[in-house]
Amino acid sequence: MKKKINSINSGISLVDKAWGGFYRGGTYILLGQKKSGKTLLGLQYACESAKAGEVCLYFTSMRPKDLMIHAASMDFDLQHYMNQNLIIVVRVAPPTDIYEVGTPDNFLVEYLNDIVTVVEQYLPHRLIFDELTHFVGFENITLLQQTFLQVVERIEEKNVTSLLIFAEPATQFAQMIIDSIVQYSTAVIYLQKKTLDESGGYNGGKATITPNIGHTEGQFTSDYVVEPYKGVTFSYDNVPPKKFSNPFEVLKEEIPETQKPKSKSRSDLGKYKPLTNIDEVPDRFSLTNFYDISEFKLILNNKIALFKSTGEPFSLISLRLDPNAEKEKILTINQLQNTVRLSTDKKDKICVIENNILILLSRNEEKSLNMLVSKMRSNLPFTDPKFVEVVMQNIFAFTYEVNNSVKNADSIFEEILEDERH
Numbered sequence: 001m002k003k004k005i006n007s008i009n010s011g012i013s014l015v016d017k018a019w020g021g022f023y024r025g026g027t028y029i030l031l032g033q034k035k036s037g038k039t040l041l042g043l044q045y046a047c048e049s050a051k052a053g054e055v056c057l058y059f060t061s062m063r064p065k066d067l068m069i070h071a072a073s074m075d076f077d078l079q080h081y082m083n084q085n086l087i088i089v090v091r092v093a094p095p096t097d098i099y100e101v102g103t104p105d106n107f108l109v110e111y112l113n114d115i116v117t118v119v120e121q122y123l124p125h126r127l128i129f130d131e132l133t134h135f136v137g138f139e140n141i142t143l144l145q146q147t148f149l150q151v152v153e154r155i156e157e158k159n160v161t162s163l164l165i166f167a168e169p170a171t172q173f174a175q176m177i178i179d180s181i182v183q184y185s186t187a188v189i190y191l192q193k194k195t196l197d198e199s200g201g202y203n204g205g206k207a208t209i210t211p212n213i214g215h216t217e218g219q220f221t222s223d224y225v226v227e228p229y230k231g232v233t234f235s236y237d238n239v240p241p242k243k244f245s246n247p248f249e250v251l252k253e254e255i256p257e258t259q260k261p262k263s264k265s266r267s268d269l270g271k272y273k274p275l276t277n278i279d280e281v282p283d284r285f286s287l288t289n290f291y292d293i294s295e296f297k298l299i300l301n302n303k304i305a306l307f308k309s310t311g312e313p314f315s316l317i318s319l320r321l322d323p324n325a326e327k328e329k330i331l332t333i334n335q336l337q338n339t340v341r342l343s344t345d346k347k348d349k350i351c352v353i354e355n356n357i358l359i360l361l362s363r364n365e366e367k368s369l370n371m372l373v374s375k376m377r378s379n380l381p382f383t384d385p386k387f388v389e390v391v392m393q394n395i396f397a398f399t400y401e402v403n404n405s406v407k408n409a410d411s412i413f414e415e416i417l418e419d420e421r422h
Helices: 011-019 038-051 063-073 079-085 104-122 141-156 170-184 293-310 323-327 334-344 367-376 383-391 409-422
Strands: 027-032 054-059 087-091 125-131 161-167 187-193 204-210 218-229 231-234 313-320 347-355 358-360 394-399
Touching: 011 204, 011 218, 011 231, 027 141, 027 409, 038 054, 038 063, 038 079, 038 087, 038 125, 038 161, 038 231, 054 358, 063 079, 063 087, 063 125, 063 204, 104 141, 104 170, 104 231, 141 293, 141 347, 141 358, 204 394, 293 347, 293 358, 293 409, 313 323, 313 334, 313 409, 323 409, 334 347, 334 358, 334 367, 358 409, 383 409
Parallel strands: 027 161, 027 187, 054 087, 054 125, 125 161
Antiparallel strands: 187 204, 204 218, 218 231, 313 358, 313 394, 347 358
């Protein structure tokens, strides 16, 4: 199959065939019962990394010798790649003594933040944590969400592709914990172990891969078995052939030849200016993340705190669609969302508020808006020059410049959205 932009082989054949691999810098969650094949899939991911000459950081509570035995069962010489420093095994002890301390949640926060410290030390291309279940047993779910999101983002900023392994939830509260963190992943792989076979053992089951961000091919399910010297192998009987699907809702009415672009001199748009006034800089495109207002504010507040402590700036762009554009069937807010999604990086954060789209860019660059405009022109529903000109006259942009007077995310929202109210 054709290789996707920014994708890497995962060593998990179902993922590689159905999705073309993992997105570089993505965060993937693997869920399953005990002895369902989770560790073997983790080793397959590590093996694929080593074969590609990439460094893989492998966190595990197993003894290195036991992990080598697991690897040998799938004909994978783990020691060989460890000697070459392509696979770095870090043994972690489950935090069994956390409930003896007064604030167990704070203890777990330190555990999770230590992961980032080790990543910064070794600077790997890929990361596996087998398994992370013991380290997310927070009592305060909100604190867990905040901590997990911060840890994931700090790892993703280093372009590390992570596979985080969890045990299938056994209680309702455990399910709440998993639900609270799954939303911050790129996709989920779920292994459902089948019942006892004739020999009284387990030999596979059913695997389901479900995307959260990107992977527009959608969800896939396949039977799998654990084979000696091969590891986990999948059946593709129910994986349909890939079909191209247009992510845009096609406008049924063409733009009339006589339709003129709207005036640029509107006085009610305040700081906003038409995108046709922006110089263009070509660049590639990839996929991105959407967040609700509360999540977006949390991320933005973290950026503000970082700016105040280190002086590191950030780029925040607000796009506004003229309400008349929908009435006149020129462009809908959903089509603009799709255009922005295709025109930004997966690490960028996006929030939609009525006719406004806020974009927190992962990189602070002088011509961030220019590059965004260039990509948006290529990702509109139609690329006809007349259509593009009409559309771009109905989209207005404002770049927020952070300064020392900024208080919090709410104050930024106040400034960005004040023109809308007035």
